Amino acid sequence: MSEIKLPNFSVLSQKNETAFTDKDLEDRSLQLQPDLAEHRSFNQVFKKDKLTFGLIAPFKGYPDSPFPDVEDLGEVAGLADELGFSALWVRDVPFLDPKFRDVGQGYDPMVTLGYLVAKTKNIAIGTAGLISPLREPIHIAKTAVSMDKLSRGRFLLGLSTGDRPVEYPAPGVLSRQPVKEADFHNRAERFRESWEMIKVLTQQDFPKFKGNYYGNLTGSVDLVPKIEKRLPMIAIGRARQELDWLANTADAWIWHGVNPDDTKKIVNTLAELNRDGYWRPFGYANFVELTENPHEPAKLYNNIYLSGGSLSLAEFWAEQKEQGLAHISINLKPTRRPAKETLQDIAENVLSKF
Numbered sequence: 040m041s042e043i044k045l046p047n048f049s050v051l052s053q054k055n056e057t058a059f060t061d062k063d064l065e066d067r068s069l070q071l072q073p074d075l076a077e078h079r080s081f082n083q084v085f086k087k088d089k090l091t092f093g094l095i096a097p098f099k100g101y102p103d104s105p106f107p108d109v110e111d112l113g114e115v116a117g118l119a120d121e122l123g124f125s126a127l128w129v130r131d132v133p134f135l136d137p138k139f140r141d142v143g144q145g146y147d148p149m150v151t152l153g154y155l156v157a158k159t160k161n162i163a164i165g166t167a168g169l170i171s172p173l174r175e176p177i178h179i180a181k182t183a184v185s186m187d188k189l190s191r192g193r194f195l196l197g198l199s200t201g202d203r204p205v206e207y208p209a210p211g212v213l214s215r216q217p218v219k220e221a222d223f224h225n226r227a228e229r230f231r232e233s234w235e236m237i238k239v240l241t242q243q244d245f246p247k248f249k250g251n252y253y254g255n256l257t258g259s260v261d262l263v264p265k266i267e268k269r270l271p272m273i274a275i276g277r278a279r280q281e282l283d284w285l286a287n288t289a290d291a292w293i294w295h296g297v298n299p300d301d302t303k304k305i306v307n308t309l310a311e312l313n314r315d316g317y318w319r320p321f322g323y324a325n326f327v328e329l330t331e332n333p334h335e336p337a338k339l340y341n342n343i344y345l346s347g348g349s350l351s352l353a354e355f356w357a358e359q360k361e362q363g364l365a366h367i368s369i370n371l372k373p374t375r376r377p378a379k380e381t382l383q384d385i386a387e388n389v390l391s392k393f
Contacts, residue, residue: 093126168275322366
């Protein structure tokens with residue numbers, strides 16, 4: 040195996056070490072919320088007792104550089120759509136942090152999604168995730184409903200807090216205003232308020248809302264365009280939220296750095312904490328180095344870097360499916376094989392088995 044070259048996760052400020060329940064409490068009778076069960080893309084990505092697979096932009100490998108070549112971004116996205124992947128995810132990485140060593144797709148996430156909508160037909164598209172404390176919720180809501188309309192219901196809004204302190208001083212620096220230390224340290228509270236304001240903006244006519252960080256809505260104006268189905272909202276990463284919040288507020292949760300031995304415990308914990316009786320799907324992201332030999336054994340490093348052949352990876356993920364995992368977001372950054380060959384291998388030896 041080649042040298043592991045991943046983003047430097049040591050710069051993130053939150054550890055994924057949490058006590059989960061060992062009780063087997065998962066209720067297999069729980070179903071999706073009725074409005075989400077009828078939602079075109081959410082129901083495509085999150086299916087009860089199924090495991091689906093999405094791709095994180097740029098949908099191919101770039102192992103030796105923070106910067107991917109995105110000249111074929113639309114072409115690769117179209118191929119993923121044809122091959123049957125469930126979702127295309129784009130990340131929100133505002134800056135190049137030399138210590139982190141990764142810029143995702145490099146382009147603004149919403150501009151990128153607008154381009155991908157035009158290059159695909161059926162696959163779900165989503166953010167994984169927009170750093171909501173760095174953005175105004177009114178603007179997030181406006182772009183989200185616009186994307187929903189332009190994609191004909193294929194959009195999933197994933198939100199995160201951002202966990203690299205270096206990103207947070209940027210607004211103050213650019214505006215030449217003093218940077219508030221609280222901007223980073225209260226991001227969990229601001230994340231929750233932004234989430235609630237976006238829900239109000241996208242679900243109510245002439246919405247009213249009273250906030251502590253983002254101002255108030257008085258019911259004097261209305262957000263347009265209106266969407267036909269409720270906007271699905273997904274927590275990306277832990278977002279510094281309590282598990283109770285994740286089990287009852289987020290429509291789904293996609294984490295990273297998950298010990299596969301904890302998957303069932305996490306699913307059971309969400310079921311134990313849930314109070315409305317509806318299923319909250321759980322998924323996670325893997326960096327994947329897909330090797331040429333489909334039988335090469337799967338090896339997991341740091342609970343996030345997965346290396347091996349496609350058939351072995353299928354076996355690994357099949358075990359995770361049995362633990363209740365609903366979705367895998369595949370980041371192919373470490374892979375050295377051509378994009379088309381890589382996606383076709385996954386489709387043939389992984390997607391076909393699920």
